[in-house]
Structure formats: structure tokens, C-alpha cells
Amino acid sequence: MDPRALPPRLVIDPSLPREISVELRSSPHILRMARAGKRMDTTFNPALLFVLPALLLLIGIVVGFPLAVVATAGVGLITLLRWMAVEGAYRTTKRRLRLAYAHADHYVLADDLDYPCQQLLRRAQNAVEVILGSKVHRAGLIDTIDNQVTLPEEVWQIAQRLRKLSAMHAEHGKLVPRELPPGMEEAFKPYSNALDAAWTSLSKRVRHLEKYAKQVIKTDKVYQTHRRLEALAARTPDYQRLIAETVHDELAHQHIRELADQAAHARKMFEESITQARQAAGALLRAPLA
Numbered sequence: 001m002d003p004r005a006l007p008p009r010l011v012i013d014p015s016l017p018r019e020i021s022v023e024l025r026s027s028p029h030i031l032r033m034a035r036a037g038k039r040m041d042t043t044f045n046p047a048l049l050f051v052l053p054a055l056l057l058l059i060g061i062v063v064g065f066p067l068a069v070v071a072t073a074g075v076g077l078i079t080l081l082r083w084m085a086v087e088g089a090y091r092t093t094k095r096r097l098r099l100a101y102a103h104a105d106h107y108v109l110a111d112d113l114d115y116p117c118q119q120l121l122r123r124a125q126n127a128v129e130v131i132l133g134s135k136v137h138r139a140g141l142i143d144t145i146d147n148q149v150t151l152p153e154e155v156w157q158i159a160q161r162l163r164k165l166s167a168m169h170a171e172h173g174k175l176v177p178r179e180l181p182p183g184m185e186e187a188f189k190p191y192s193n194a195l196d197a198a199w200t201s202l203s204k205r206v207r208h209l210e211k212y213a214k215q216v217i218k219t220d221k222v223y224q225t226h227r228r229l230e231a232l233a234a235r236t237p238d239y240q241r242l243i244a245e246t247v248h249d250e251l252a253h254q255h256i257r258e259l260a261d262q263a264a265h266a267r268k269m270f271e272e273s274i275t276q277a278r279q280a281a282g283a284l285l286r287a288p289l290a
Helices: 018-026 028-035 046-063 066-102 115-132 147-175 185-233 236-246 249-286
Strands: none
Touching (some): 147 185
């Protein structure tokens, strides 16, 4: 399946403390519960699990069946273990749900966005994934804008605005009649234009990210080739000696010059590719997200 057709991943405010971010990220279903306004069932009491064993034990004692007492004790032990598990899960879910409500403005779910906005956010995430996964990024060759910090913040800003835009799209669809009375079209046009302008701005921002990612892919390929050429360049004296020993003097000088020129050309291509990647990153920052 085309990755661009997949729904976007959960986006969490990168400014949140790490422990809170980890908690939120670990339970997307809890976040969806919070977004839907659901609460924990306060009528549930794990202690009710002990009612049946206690009742069986009481009957066994009254009737005087030792076997019933032993069986009830076994059931009670199983119930205790189950209670501990259920109680722990209940408390964990309750705590995470409180956390989800407390930080409701610090995460964006795929469900928060309409389909076009989902696609746009996914494109931004894919571009950032390419950049941060590249060899030139890991080698620290293009990190002039601190990709590890700047790019997650960029995705968060885009996700926030897409969430707001999706909500306004939905509201606009409810308020604006499908069939407007004659002469009323112009009255609604400025509102539609405002939504279109916001969409255009966000689309342009994502295209900047994608341009940066494409340049990084290109630079990655040049970098891999350059590393192989560097390994060969280290052996240049050996190749030059081989030529000098086996080839006619005039041809030898020509081949030796070619070896030196090719190494310099490869280095220049690599440096130009790195510069272009850095320029793409700079263009991204020079276009502030309004």
C-alpha cells in the first residue's frame, strides 16, 4: 500500500515532558476515549469479585462440607489474583484517561482531521521520516537547523493547524447551505476564501518539507557514492604507480591527471549536494508558518 494513503500517525507536542509523552503515546485508544468525552465506569468495583467466593465459603461452613471449603479457598485464591490484575489495569487506565483529558490540547489524532487534512499531515510525517532516517543526517552533515528538534516541532505546528482547519471545515459545511439564494453567493465567499487560503499555506509548508526530503535523498545517494570513491582515492598512489609502471609515459601522465580530476570532481559534487540540502532546510525556516 502507498504510505501516502495511510492515515497519519499520532502527533504529540514535543515540548511535553518525556514521561508524559511516553504515557500518551502508549495508549492511543485512551486518547480516543478522551476525545470522545468518555469516562471510566465509576459503578465498577473490583472488590465485587470476592462476593461469590465469600458466599460459597459461608455455605460450605454452614453445611459442613470440608471439600466445599477447600474448593472455595481455591476459588478465592484465583479470584484474589484476578482482582489484583483487574484492579491494576483499572487504575492504570483511569490514570491515563485523566492524563489524556489534562493534555487534550497537546496531541492530534487521525480522527481529529478530515480526509484531505489527514493526507497532508501524513505527507509531512513521511518527509520528516525520510530526513531523520537519512545517512547524511545521522552523520551530522546536514543538521544545520537541528533536525531532531526543529522537524518534530514543524510537524506539531502543522498538525495543530490542520486540526483547527478540519473543525472549521466541518462547521462551515453545516452553516453554509448547499443551494444559496440568488445574490447571496458573494456574502459567503470571504469565509470560503479564508479556509482556502489556510489550506494553501499549509500545503505550501508541506511541499517545502517534501522538497527538503527529496534533496536529502539525492544527497544520500551522492554521499554513498562519495564514500566509495574516497576509499578508492586512498589507493590513488597505488593506481598511479601501476599506470607509471605499465603504460607509456605520455598516456601515464594523462591517466594520472584523470584520477586526480575525478577525485576532485566527486568531492565537488558531494559538497554541492550538501549545500543544496542545507539551502532547502534554510528555505523551510525562512517561510514562517503563519
